Amino acid sequence: MEESLNRRQKGLVRRFLPYFRKYVWVMVFDLFCAALTTVCELTLPLLMRYVTDMGINDLGALTLQVVIRIGMLYLFLCLVDAGATFFRASIGHIMGARMETDMRTELFAHLQKLSFNYFDNMKVGQIMSRITSDLFDVTEFAHHCPEEIFMATIKIVGAFIILCGMSVPLTLIVFSVVPFMVLAAAYFNMKMRSQFRQQRSQIGEINAQVEDSLLGVRVVKSFANEGVETEKFEAGNKKFFNIKRGRYYLMGGFEATNRMFDGLMHFLVLxxxxxxxxxxSVQPADLVAYMLYVGTLITSIRQLVQFAEQFQQGMTGIERFFQILDADVDIFDEPGAKPLEIKEGGVHFEHVGFSYADDGRQVLSEINLDVKPGQNVALVGPSGSGKTTLCNLIPRFYDVTEGRINIDGQDIKNVTLKSLREQIGFVQQDVYLFSGTVFENIEYGRPGATRDQVIAAAKQAGAHGFITELSNGYDTYVGERGVKLSGGQKQRISIARAFLKNPPIMILDEATSALDNESEKIVQESLEKLSKGRTTFTIAHRLSTIKNATVILVLTEKGIEEKGTHGELMAKGGVYYNLYNTYSGDKED
Structure with a gap:
């Protein structure tokens, strides 16, 4: 198992190295500065040895002029050390921050390419943890890993060579402790690996829980369940504490063991x-130098010990970073994909079937449908019959598992995703407004649109009136997820967004089902204006809103069970007839 972990870590390091490529010369100069600071540190014991030796063996030769020269040399080394340290502490860290920025950008760009399948099975809090705190640990790792290893190597090898020049036997005796220190470090590192991984995972769980509770704060308070949420949070928080406590016990053992080895090395020198x-066989001046070098050696080993924690955090962050990057982009532009060209807007389903990848559950089967340009197709049926799924296949939020879908004779799998989705508009039941102003949320439908264009779209959606009555009009802040607006107001803003986009194909997913009667009437009028002249798919919960649809499809677990106009389906007296009389509130015989 340990060998497998080492192989995996080596593989992660190999994959991480290319991120240094843009900053290789910064890293080279950083290591040069690290070498300068290390050489300056190794020089002091030699100067002390020289002064002590002259003081014992030839005190007359230790003149004021000699002392000043030695002092000036050391002062010069201190200035060099200060300059090199400034570069390491500033530019070196900035290099790490740039790498972090590059990786975060790459990670976010990759997340944008992932399909709904990925997000259906991943907590947003976990993703946020990986894109923020995990990458901060990677930054520290990227800067300190090569630097700390390089400096420690120079110090240990340099001290060994210098001390061997004084006394080989004493050096070998003192350094005989080092292998045992390395073995102890390896043992504790092995124990801490799983702790770091568990800690990172639990941080993601806490983030997810906090996000879930805060976004649903109105539900929490409406049910007076603050205590329930607090208990849930305390349970997750306590689990996180227990993981950290176990890690700190290991760290305590790690530190105590190394302090014991520190004392042993000083004891041997003494x-x-x-x-x-x-x-x-050893001169008094050499013994003084030995003590100073052993102190340097112990400091170097202690830095490596402390770096071991940072190393494990960095490796855990890198591993979690690549877990997202390795997630398959299962919906992508096929080789040779061309931009979609819509002249009329006809949509054709040919033997379409769909099942979810995670559980293999078949949702749609043998769907054959020919929607003429400009038709308004209404989809009705019981929950779980596949109405929303069928519409999600058109913009390729999911890919069909059987058959194909054509738009104006072009297979949607052979056109670019961007051109496909640019020509399809959405108005959904669960309206999502971004944190920002009313203007920014409408302008999202066509980034870069002018204020006049945004206002024109709002007027078409019947939203201009209430927007102008808001405290700051179009510049009013809507709050997180649009909480400062009513359901009807949010829905009209989303319709204005669709008007601004002006796509030839529209998908209306139960856009009025959550509204009160007055808001529903206003929104329904806006939707009818929006649908005019476009190929429209309307998923309906309130069947009274789709009486004027060109064609109504009744979806059940058997597929498209009925098809026709409202009048034809009511006359048939089948599934639609029963659904209408049950849910519409308008009984028809």
Whole structure:
């Protein structure tokens, strides 16, 4: 298992290395600065050894001029160290931040390509955690990983070479502790890996829970369930605490073990070094240098120990980053796809079938349908019969699993997604307004539209009147998800957005089912204006709103069970007749 983890981490590192490519010269200079600071640090014990040796063996030669020269040399090294440290601490971190920005941009762009299938099975809070806090850990990893390893290597190898020049036996005795320190570090790292992964996953769960509770705060308060939500949050928060507590126990053991090895190395220098000095094999000045170098060595190893935590966090972040990037883009432009050209707007379903990929559940089967340009096709039927799914197949939110769909004779799988979706408009029951102004939400239908164009679209949607009565008119802030507006107002803004887009094909998904009677009447009038001259698919809950549809399709688990106008279907006395008399409120014999 450990070997498998190591292979996986090596594979992740190999995939991560290309992100350094744009900043390779910044990284090279960063490592050069790291080398400068390390050399400056290694020089001090040598200067102290030189001064101590002269003070013991030739005090007369230690003149004020010599001391000043040594002091000026050290002062120069301090200035070099300060400059190099500034670059490492500023430009080096900025490089990491740039990499983080690049990765976040790539991740967000990839998320935009993923189909509804992915988001149907993924919590938004988990995604947010991966695109924010996880990538921050990756930034720290990207900057510090090569730097810390490089500096520690120079210090350890440099100290070993210098100390061997003083006494090989004493150096080998002191360094004999290092392999045991490495083994201890490897053991604790192995234990901490799963802890870091669990911690990151639980952070995502907490984010998802907070998002769910806050977005549904009105439901929570209407049922007086604040206590229920608090209990749910406390349970997730306590689980997160337990994971962190276990990790901190491991870290405590890690730190304590390394402190024990630190003391052992100092003990060996003190005891064995003193014995060697008595025997004359080590000079007093060398012993002073030994103590200073062992301190440097211990500091380097401690930095590596501390970096081990950062390394695990970074690797966990990289792993979670690639988990999203590795998610298949299952709906994409086919090779040779061309822009969709709509002249009339006819839509043809040919032996269409669809089933969900995760559970294989068949939703649609053998759907054959020929919608003429400009027709208003109404879809009715019980919940779960596939009305919304059928409409979602037209813009390729999901791909058909059988058959094909043509628009003006062009297979939608052979045209570009952008051109396909640009020519299809949506008005849905659950209106989503972005946090921003009324103007910005309408303008979303055609980014870059002028104010006059936005106002014209609002007038067509019957929204201009209430918008001008708002506190700041078109510049009124609508709140999170449009909470400052009524359902009818939000719906008319979404219709204005569709008018501004002005597509040849419209899909109206139960656009009036959640409205009161007065709002429904206003919105229905707007929808009728919107549908005029366009090929329209209307998913209807209130059957009284679709009496004037060109053709009504009754979908059941058997497929399209009935088809015709309102009058034809009522005369038939079948499924539609029963649905209409049950749900419309207008009894017809």
């Amino acid at each position: 005891l064995v070094g003193a014995i060697f000095m008595i025997n004359g």
